[in-house]
Amino acid sequence: MLVKKKEEAKMADRSKPRRGSMGFSPRKRAIRPYGRITSWPETDSSEIRVQGFAGWKAGMTHVLIRDTNPHSTSAGQEVRKAVTVVEAPPMSVLAVRGYKMTPYGMQTSGEFWINASDEGPQGLMPRFANQSRGERDADEGRKPEKRAGRIPGRSNGSSEAAFEALVNADLCDVRLIVATQPAMVKSISSKTPEIMEVGLVGGDNNEKLMWAKERLGGLITVADVYDIGTEIDVIGVTKGKGWQGSIKRWGIKLLSHKNSKRRRQGGNMGDFGTGYVRKTIRQAGQTGYHQRTELNKRVLRISEPNESDITPEGGFLHYGEVSNDYMIIEGSLPGPAKRMLRFRDAIRPRSAKPEVDLTYVSTSSKQGV
Numbered sequence: 537m538l539v540k541k542k543e544e545a546k547m548a549d550r551s552k553p554r555r556g557s558m559g560f561s562p563r564k565r566a567i568r569p570y571g572r573i574t575s576w577p578e579t580d581s582s583e584i585r586v587q588g589f590a591g592w593k594a595g596m597t598h599v600l601i602r603d604t605n606p607h608s609t610s611a612g613q614e615v616r617k618a619v620t621v622v623e624a625p626p627m628s629v630l631a632v633r634g635y636k637m638t639p640y641g642m643q644t645s646g647e648f649w650i651n652a653s654d655e656g657p658q659g660l661m662p663r664f665a666n667q668s669r670g671e672r673d674a675d676e677g678r679k680p681e682k683r684a685g686r687i688p689g690r691s692n693g694s695s696e697a698a699f700e701a702l703v704n705a706d707l708c709d710v711r712l713i714v715a716t717q718p719a720m721v722k723s724i725s726s727k728t729p730e731i732m733e734v735g736l737v738g739g740d741n742n743e744k745l746m747w748a749k750e751r752l753g754g755l756i757t758v759a760d761v762y763d764i765g766t767e768i769d770v771i772g773v774t775k776g777k778g779w780q781g782s783i784k785r786w787g788i789k790l791l792s793h794k795n796s797k798r799r800r801q802g803g804n805m806g807d808f809g810t811g812y813v814r815k816t817i818r819q820a821g822q823t824g825y826h827q828r829t830e831l832n833k834r835v836l837r838i839s840e841p842n843e844s845d846i847t848p849e850g851g852f853l854h855y856g857e858v859s860n861d862y863m864i865i866e867g868s869l870p871g872p873a874k875r876m877l878r879f880r881d882a883i884r885p886r887s888a889k890p891e892v893d894l895t896y897v898s899t900s901s902k903q904g905v
Contacts, residue, residue, distance in 0.1 A: 566827045570876040571771030576735030577883045584747045587881045588734035589761045590716055591624030591863065592724060595852030595873050595902065599836065599864070602893035614895055619836060620869045621846055622877060625720040625860035626755040630731065631713040632748035634702045645707055648699040650753045702745055710736050710744040723856040724874060758861050759838050765892045767832045767885055772870040772877040776825030786818040828870045832882050836892055837864040849901040
């Protein structure tokens with residue numbers, strides 16, 4: 537009896553981390569190939585600046601960087617680091633959006649868009665309004681189809697009225713609506729700009745509105761948003777793996793070879809009394825193509841190919857050449873090459889920000905590696 541109690545005590549002492557995180561449930565496919573940002577950090581900065589940007593993942597390489605952390609065991613020495621190269625051409629500023637606080641949370645108060653014209657971002661203006669689609673339908677003998685454009689068309693004078701309404705409204709936040717320029721990226725097959733919202737920080741809301749109005753229709757570059765050494769959050773969609781079993785999806789243990797039927801499954805599906813299978817049971821399902829956020833990734837370089845070429849010999853695998861502004865970010869980032877990544881100011885920044893001393897960037901061939 538005493539031996540049995542000792543054995544039970546030993547079994548109770550055993551513990552290990554659970555297999556698989558519950559912080560990413562449900563593990564289903566993302567609804568779009570790029571990430572969605574729902575929160576922007578608040579700061580006390582008086583300078584008005586944009587908090588987000590977007591770019592395309594080109595590939596990875598390695599660099600030599602001098603360790604400037606005085607408390608590190610390798611302080612002062614050159615350390616080899618894996619880095620990711622992101623091509624980030626300028627983004628077009630399309631509109632400014634104001635938010636008001638309601639009993640149900642933040643809600644849109646109003647928007648002020650640039651005027652619809654043919655002088656906007658390539659691939660976007662034909663989708664401004666319905667005239668182009670309706671005229672084409674009429675020329676081809678079809679009944680013009682009513683459909684909403686990507687950007688609302690407004691009559692003359694209504695844009696200024698919309699801006700005045702924003703100025704007079706009781707706003708709690710002001711954000712920009714911007715569009716990417718994939719037509720500038722040679723390696724991307726899709727040339728349709730993606731429209732997204734980015735945060736603004738600094739000053740009061742009226743100052744933000746005036747600042748945004750001055751830049752409507754213009755371009756913002758990645759150098760306008762981030763500095764070298766800044767830590768940012770990277771939001772992306774991981775590489776899709778399709779439908780996978782529980783062994784690959786959750787990393788559970790193979791059952792014994794003496795198991796009566798199968799080995800690559802969980803030991804049981806839960807207790808009989810519950811009457812249903814709990815969502816915590818590790819089963820087969822979609823693996824990959826999930827939105828994930830990488831926190832506190834350090835920017836090591838912001839440059840353009842004319843200043844310092846980054847394309848390796850033979851080009852990046854499955855991507856090609858980098859021909860626009862680019863960022864070198866320390867570490868790996870989610871998703872395959874050619875996938876869009878979104879960036880945001882670090883929402884949980886670290887206090888220590890060591891200086892960046894980049895001594896070497898590898899441009900050796902990645903073919904056959």
